[in-house]
Amino acid sequence: MxxxxxxxxxxxxxxxxxxxPAHAAGYRYWSFWDRTGTTWTYATQGPSTAVPSDGDVQGFRFAVSEDSADADKPRGTASFTAICGDTAARDGRKRVALVIDFGTASDAPSGAKPPASRTACPVVPRDATTAEALATAAKPLRYNANALLCAIAGYPETGCGEQVAGKKTGSEESGSDGSDSxxxxxxxxxxxxxxxxxxxxxxxxxxxxxxxx
Incomplete structure (x- = not known):
């Protein structure tokens, strides 16, 4: 030669x-987020212990992530006014705006199709946790023995935080259709x-x- x-x-x-495409090892799971102004922040505690206040916005995103720094944020409408504007305040109760992003086809388990993202404005007791608010808006929920949230509204049907071969880094967030142009x-x-x-x-x-x- x-x-x-x-x-x-x-x-x-x-x-x-x-x-x-670059790939990295990751885990398939529901991540939990707090919204402050226009910014999503990875929650510092789980939904079963977090106690939101009236007017808070919280989100969930199903995706394959290496860790909290790599996790994909919830997409779509994330304004309390837009989500809860038509829900009146009530004495002794609170309104929590929830953004539930079921992720993309590339993050879904084999053979599964992610539902369309949704928002909800559950009205719950003042001392209710985020998990309790979520349960009123997106049943059925599924947890594992370690209290890890495995499914929201029954999605996905199986699996819970399992390790996967990898993910395409940046492939789902680069454009409106998830493609890099x-x-x-x-x-x-x-x-x-x-x-x-x-x-x-x-x-x-x-x-x-x-x-x-």
Whole structure:
């Protein structure tokens, strides 16, 4: 194999690596979020111990995540006014705005189809936990022996925080349809390098033919 052929082979391998999606180990589970202003923050306690106040916005997102820093945030409407604006306040009760994002097809267990995301405004006693508010709005809930929330509104039917082979990093949050519309820099660089080497190889062959003639 010639030197140029070797270089071309190596660059082709680099190109394939550049355009292949990056994967990382993760877990498939429901994450729990608090909303402050326009920002989602990963909750510091579970829904079974969190006690929201009237006017709070909380969210749940089903996805494959490595950890809390990698977790995908709930999508869609997240305004208390938009979710609970038509629900009147009541003495001794509180309104909690809930955003329930069932995630994407790529995060779903094999053969499962995620339901459409929804919002709810349960009115519950002042001392109710988030789990109790969620139970009034999105039954059935499913927990495991360690009190980990496994399913909301029956989704998913099986599994609970299981480890999965990996996830496409950034693949679901890059655009409105979950796709990345911009080719990577590595793709252009790899194609350019292969084109240059291809042109050089063609010129070398042409010179050899000319010398042979």
């Amino acid at each position: 010639t030197r140029k052929a070797v270089l071309l082979s190596l660059l082709t391998g680099l190109l394939l690596a550049a355009v292949s 911009e080719p990577s820099v590595g793709l252009f660089a790899g194609l350019g390098a292969i084109a240059v080497l291809g042109a050089a190889a063609w010129r070398a062959r042409a010179r050899r033919r000319g010398n042979a003639a």
